[in-house]
Amino acid sequence: MGPETATSAARGVAPPTGRRNRDADVVAAAINVFWRKGYADASVQDLADEVGVLKGSLYHYIESKEALLMRVFDLAHEQAQETIDYAAALDVPPLERVRRYFERHVRWYLDNIEHASVFFREWRSLTGPNLQTVKRRRRSYARFIGGMIEECRLAGATAPGVDSRIVLVYVLSAVNAAPDWYRREGPDDAGTIAAAYADFVVGTLVGAA
Amino acid sequence: MGPETATSAARGVAPPTGRRNRDADVVAAAINVFWRKGYADASVQDLADEVGVLKGSLYHYIESKEALLMRVFDLAHEQAQETIDYAAALDVPPLERVRRYFERHVRWYLDNIEHASVFFREWRSLTGPNLQTVKRRRRSYARFIGGMIEECRLAGATAPGVDSRIVLVYVLSAVNAAPDWYRREGPDDAGTIAAAYADFVVGTLVGAA
Amino acid sequence: MGPETATSAARGVAPPTGRRNRDADVVAAAINVFWRKGYADASVQDLADEVGVLKGSLYHYIESKEALLMRVFDLAHEQAQETIDYAAALDVPPLERVRRYFERHVRWYLDNIEHASVFFREWRSLTGPNLQTVKRRRRSYARFIGGMIEECRLAGATAPGVDSRIVLVYVLSAVNAAPDWYRREGPDDAGTIAAAYADFVVGTLVGAA
């Protein structure tokens, strides 16, 4: 897993720059605690313990527990957007774009299991505008991926009977649950699984009997 | 004690006409409330409101909030087991068994979205022996489905490079998330989606490029 | 974390002048409330009222209602142990050791009626390890006192027919109930009663007809 410790492995943020990177530490702690206990069962005390400050002090870094959860989502969004930008910029045939998108996408999940798990499990705990924002983003992801699939269909690359809408939710579901099943210590490495998943997606598009 | 349970140790008389089957009502209410608010955010007050009794009165029917959640899981388990028994009893080729299993499986999800959603989302809220029981059942489901897939492979019905373990988690993930996406008021009816999903699963097995 | 404990991880500065020793206040309040209403009938609200904080705030100082009761017992134990150490260190004949032990012992009861009353009345309200601890201590007290009595017998200072075991429970019972009867505003002062009780004990040992 690299040089990080097990408990702070979920960060994906830059390492502390020597003096102080408390914001990133706090988000990394939140990812870990929310992953282990779930947002609802995680107390602010748990978060403070993980960061190593007293409960009251934590409020110098966060506005509220939910705002902290939202920061976790914002960070994930940035990284998801990078994958989208990467795929959008590729100059390859539609099916290959899909394959490369999902390979990188799944790869991110498997390299950031805790973060990805929180991302997929806990969005229902958000409220009000935060919830709206996250839902909007999710629709935007789906629209982008749906667009890629539609391109494949228009290019005649998909099986005749395939319904783009159904295949979209099918493959998204399969892929997004990856962090629920993957074990770092398991027999398959992340690259293998990411490639296999990407192949499955392509197979689902072209091959449905 | 006769055939009655310990808690309803009546003297063998028929249940008074005035007494409805509150147990079933309570579980149905729990499914709805846990689905709308999530287990952690649902209060016992919410549950009592849904049933139409006072908070304290609810404890005539449940031993604890978690025990009620567990009853929701027990009920889902019974029905999941029926699908397994149905598929196991079929006298058809392996691939067809898989197809029919998943069609019925998905069909149950789509006909019981709230129940299925709670079943897939809230198991982490269980604790102690309840959690162990549910995990054990999940492993048992996976073992059954994995067995069906392995039968296909041994019968030479799957694509050469397919890794049974990976394809298992892939299709389970895709299928189990169905209640997250399906909208009853959407354009596709449950039968169509269930059939499409079953076809995707078969396609994933036989067709991975 | 350095040498400080995790929960009081102060930086070694003296406690702020504004912060009183709330721990001692809380135990004192508990003694009073448990004495007036009994442990079972005393609510956490009663305790908070006596301390002068809100109910929730009390949990900064206690872990649970029972843990607070246990602190009352721990404090009493410390003081009971001091009396034992005092008596054990005396260089006097056995009967005189008994007399001085009980005089001091009763004196403590009468000077701390509320505390002593709770100590003798409420130990059955403890549970689990707390209850075991208190029972163990009680056996230890009895063993010490029984040892003193046995010393008297071996020194030939007791009446011939005296059964050490029976006389032990007899005098302990008589003495331990003192706080139930004594009224501070009564005609006899604590010193007189303590001396009388000690004489009775000695009388019971040497004089049983």
Added chain:
Amino acid sequence: MGPETATSAARGVAPPTGRRNRDADVVAAAINVFWRKGYADASVQDLADEVGVLKGSLYHYIESKEALLMRVFDLAHEQAQETIDYAAALDVPPLERVRRYFERHVRWYLDNIEHASVFFREWRSLTGPNLQTVKRRRRSYARFIGGMIEECRLAGATAPGVDSRIVLVYVLSAVNAAPDWYRREGPDDAGTIAAAYADFVVGTLVGAA
């Protein structure tokens, strides 16, 4: 312990007369339950379980939980009064009257440990007129015993320095705690202990050094 079972050994009431003696059963059950769990921790459900009826049905036999406790006290009072009447009617010297009173008194305790324990432990749980009644009776017992002791003093049978008031509470305390210490399965039988206690009391009166 005679023909009764262990769990119903505390009654001291007449055995069921064949058809129905539910009142006595209920009091016997109360004695046992209050003895095992304490009045405050005993629920009406516990009482109903012990009697063998449903909770609601118990209210055909009792008016309230406290009224049931009061019946336990009334029954004990009847039996305590019998001992007093017995002693009062004796035509013996004062010291001998004291001795016989206490022998019988202690004997009752030891033969009815559960009942006696509740009698001495739980009177503080009564309220209002019930509490007043029980306190009045206790004063009356003390007055009777104090009268016997005073008779001894007037007859010149006590040691010169003895203070009647102090010796009264001393011996009462010693004697009343007997059910706290006595174990039916212990090495000494009830008759031996009752005699020894009575001797101690006399010894305390005549022999205080």
Added chain:
DNA sequence: TATGAATGAGGTTTCATTCAT
């Protein structure tokens, strides 16, 4: 007499958040 569902008040405890120091 017997039932057991229903009541409603009260119990202990947790916790996100604030604020004086």
Added chain:
DNA sequence: TATGAATGAAACCTCATTCAT
């Protein structure tokens, strides 16, 4: 920046008692 005491609302659960059947 850091503390930790204090807040007060809300959580789950228990229980003595009532009452329609």
